[in-house]
Amino acid sequence: MAMRVAVIPGDGIGVETTAEAVKVLRTVASVFGRSIELETLPWSADHYLQTGVTIPANGYAMLRGFDAVFIGALGDPRVADNRHARDILLGTRFELDLYVNYRPVKLLDARLCPLKDRSVGDVNFVVFRENTEGLYVSVGGRFKPGTEDEVAIQEELNTYKGVHRIVKHAFEFATAHGRKNVCMADKSNAMTQGHALWQRVFKELAPQYPGIQAKHLYIDALVLLMVQNPAQFDVIVTNNLFGDIVTDLGAALQGGLGLAASGNLHPGKTSMFEPVHGSAPPLAGKNVANPMGAILSAALMLDYAGWSVEAAAIESAVRDAVASGNGTKEIGGSLGTVETGDYIVSRVRRALP
């Protein structure tokens, strides 16, 4: 059966990196005799500025009709309040209830690690970022805005169900993938209401997984240890904002934002995949952006759909590109975005089943 994917390239370098991911998806489909139908949706800053529409009224319902959604990146200096990005990216996360933000942190080549003397096995963990609550819910308000008496309130939402389902997902993933430990990171020493709930849920769930070592760290200690000794981590689970921040650090550990991939999941429902990188307006249109994060996100999408052989073929093609220096400048190569994509396509072609 064909896999139907909605593709939203979005803004800036998202358009360029998505084009390479699409090329690789088409190649892998033809090499492995699979059928993938890709439907491109124009939702972006350009589209918003031309039509006044960020996402059409039936947009989320439309997305639910696909097997998966692939997003490039959103963000454009011409849309100062970032409304279109909120509606399209955060909107999709919220409206499709994609509560698992799955961000693997995997060093593909020791050369790319900014830490001294690390091998690939030292940086290989997974972050599960809660994706539908926390400080991202936009609950709050401003009193006397624009004056010197302005008061701004931004509430953090933590629900038992919301915390429970993401922490449970982390333990289930660890169990299914042979990971030894799950580390929950919060700031319960200072955020004594919301993060007390994280503590409660973690203590409730941990004993149900006796084969998995349950660890807790305050978020500040977590970032310290991610740099000092990343090898100790297998699975990290944390809230929306902390997860946003630690996954940029994770991206740095694996060689930069250009390499980081992610999935926004709701098991059993339409899920969305995107590179961790943003739209990077200064780099747009120059054929310099690294398409590997987007290509690896496409691999995550296939893997999640059960196409594990195809996903592995993509990952090994990317690994080969990194090892042989066939990549963009920031990872030590001399190729452009398109040429890096071409190289990866040529390697996928060799991975005949």
Ligand code: IPM
């Ligand atoms: C990410 C991004 C987004 C986030 C922005 C663009 C709203 O940084 O996917 O990590 O904070 O979630």
Ligand code: MN
């Ligand atoms: Mn981020």
